[in-house]
Amino acid sequence: MKRFDYLIVGSGLFGATFAYLARKKGKRCLVIDKRSHIGGNLYCENIKGINVHKYGAHIFHTSNKEVWNFVNSIVEFNRYTNSPVANYKGKVYNLPFNMNTFYQMWGVTTPAEAEIKLEEQRAEAKVTLNGREPQNLEEQAQLLIGKDIYTILIKGYTEKQWGRSCKELPAFIIRRLPIRMTFDNNYFNDKYQGIPIGGYNKLIKGLLENTEIRLNCDFFKERETLTALADKIVYTGAIDEFYDYKFGRLQYRTVSFDTQIKDIPNYQGNAVVNYTEREVPYTRIIEHKHFEMFGTTINECPQTVVSYEYSTEWELGMEPYYPVNDAHNNILAEKYRELAAQETNVIFGGRLAEYKYYDMAPVIEKVFFTIRALEL
Incomplete structure (x- = not known):
């Protein structure tokens, strides 16, 4: 009998949610992550008392009441409403x-x-x-x-x-563009949206409570040893890496951030400002305090933290963010998915493992579906 029922590779939202639900069913899980922290790209770094979305802004939104109730059972979410604005040559437009x-x-x-x-x-x-x-x-x-x-x-x-x-x-x-004939700046149409009160780290910690975790643990450097510990693997890393790039490497777009502390309480008055002119090198500026501080509470924190976001071509060693949705990569990804479908002891889930862009709520829905299909 192996020590664990599931070896979960990656402590992001898919892996953490799977671990939580499997543990509720009495399953023994080991979660590993090659990074020094849990949470994957949801990880927040506290700077000057502000939860900074280290890997880019994450805004939870869904119309699925089951998903909304689930995440709020782990940590209460606030009332943040995503209402970005666009700056074009100094003039501001609502989105x-x-x-x-x-x-x-x-x-x-x-x-x-x-x-x-x-x-x-x-x-x-x-x-x-x-x-x-x-x-x-x-x-x-x-x-x-x-x-x-x-x-x-x-x-x-x-x-x-x-x-x-x-x-x-x-x-x-x-093919589709959101066009509204109302004075409504709410970006999403979903019934529920918000940010975990206290940041996303609280959500992930809650999901992984009482689960064994090993950080700075690279699956591919200890593959044989780690695989021997569990009956099945839940894999959330890059699908092409799992198969040692058998058909070639999949491509991504990546994002880099220039994060700065500003000695003023309010820099741009909004969490998200897109810069839409081509000559401005960054795509947007994120002011993190606006995700969790509202009204007069913004001024209670005398400093603010902003991240200038740059979109670039992905190269080996960079963090992969967005799958490239073109014919070459779609054909390549499908070859890997066909291999994955033949696996009996490996579950592939999440953005990298499925080579598919996911919002957060659909990731949780996918875990719900997977757990039910396993009849745990």
């Missing part, structure tokens, strides 16, 4: 595209006026296409929203995000 945006763009004040303006813009794009389907992101975006908003709020940001011209990006990336 997502709504009546505030249309007023800032064109001076229109009613939904009827905004619809007329949008149709004028779309008509221009239709003339340019002359009956053919959009061939790239630029053509698709202008057909959906028109030239003005595309040029000011989409083009530069998207090109920085993906490191290539919008004319080189496939149309399907932007």
Whole structure:
């Protein structure tokens, strides 16, 4: 009899949630992580009393009441509402595209006026296409929203995000755009959203309470020894690495951060400000205190912490963030998924193991599904 039922490779949201639910079913779990901390990319670093999202901003949102009740049973979530703004050459616009945006763009004040303006813009794009389907992101975006908003709020940001011209990006990336004919700056349509009170570390610690954890533990350096400890593996790392890059390496976009302490209580007045002009090198600035401090409490902390976010091409040794959704990588990923589907003692889960971009709530939903399928 092996010492553990499950060896869980990675202490991020998938691994931590699996460990929690499996332990509730009486299963013995060992969680390992090659980093020096738990939580994966959810990890927060406390700087000047502020929980800094070390690997980029994470905002929990869902319409699934079961998921919302689950995370709140671990730690209570606050009322943070994601309402980012865009800065283009010093002028600020609300996101997502709504009546505030249309007023800032064109001076229109009613939904009827905004619809007329949008149709004028779309008509221009239709003339340019002359009956053919959009061939790239630029053509698709202008057909959906028109030239003005595309040029000011989409083009530069998207090109920085993906490191290539919008004319080189496939149309399907932007087949849908959120357009609201209301003065509503709430970015998400989900029923529930917020941030754990006290930061995401509290959520992960709660999920991993009473579970054995080994940090600074690289699965691939001790693969044989670690595998021998458990009946099954829950793997949340890169799927191509698991198979020793048998078909080649998958590609990613990555993000780097320049995090700075500012000697003022409030730097930009919002958690997220996107910089949409191409000439500004960073894609956005995150001011972390706004995730957990509201109203007058912002000024109670005399300093603030901001992170300038830069999107770059991923290279070996960098942290992989976003799967590259193109034909080459999709074909390659499917080959690896076919291998994974044949495994009887390995469960692959999460962004890297499935080569799929996930928000947090769907990760938890996937764990729920996996646990139920295992009939633990």
